[in-house]
Amino acid sequence: PHDRRTPVPLHPGPRHLVVVGTVTNDPDGAAAARLGDLMVPVTSASGGPAARTEFAADEVIRVGGVHHLALLNHPEVYRHLESWLIG
Numbered sequence: 451p452h453d454r455r456t457p458v459p460l461h462p463g464p465r466h467l468v469v470v471g472t473v474t475n476d477p478d479g480a481a482a483a484r485l486g487d488l489m490v491p492v493t494s495a496s497g498g499p500a501a502r503t504e505f506a507a508d509e510v511i512r513v514g515g516v517h518h519l520a521l522l523n524h525p526e527v528y529r530h531l532e533s534w535l536i537g
Contacts, residue, residue: 467534468510470495471521477512489518 460466470477471487486492492512497505511530513521521527 466505466509467531468496468505469521469527469530470510470512471516471518471524472512472514473517475515477514482512482514487516487518487521 470492471490472482472492473485473488474482476482477492483492486495496510496512511527513524513526516524
């Protein structure tokens with residue numbers, strides 16, 4: 451099938467930070483790669499061939515044991531956002 455996604459280039463000025471959720475407890479395991487957060491696949495969320503965007507390792511965090519909408523209020527996500535924003 452034809453890939454109908456359209457890559458959107460990131461703005462060259464700001465730093466881009468990524469939070470990736472996985473429903474599996476091990477966010478780096480094979481099952482996490484297949485399932486993602488049940489809405490967004492890990493490769494799409496973190497860049498790579500599916501997203502056609504590459505992010506530096508320190509710009510991506512993976513949070514295990516969480517589905518897509520639970521990322522909104524997850525304490526680990528807030529800790530990382532705070533450390534990124536404060537520096």
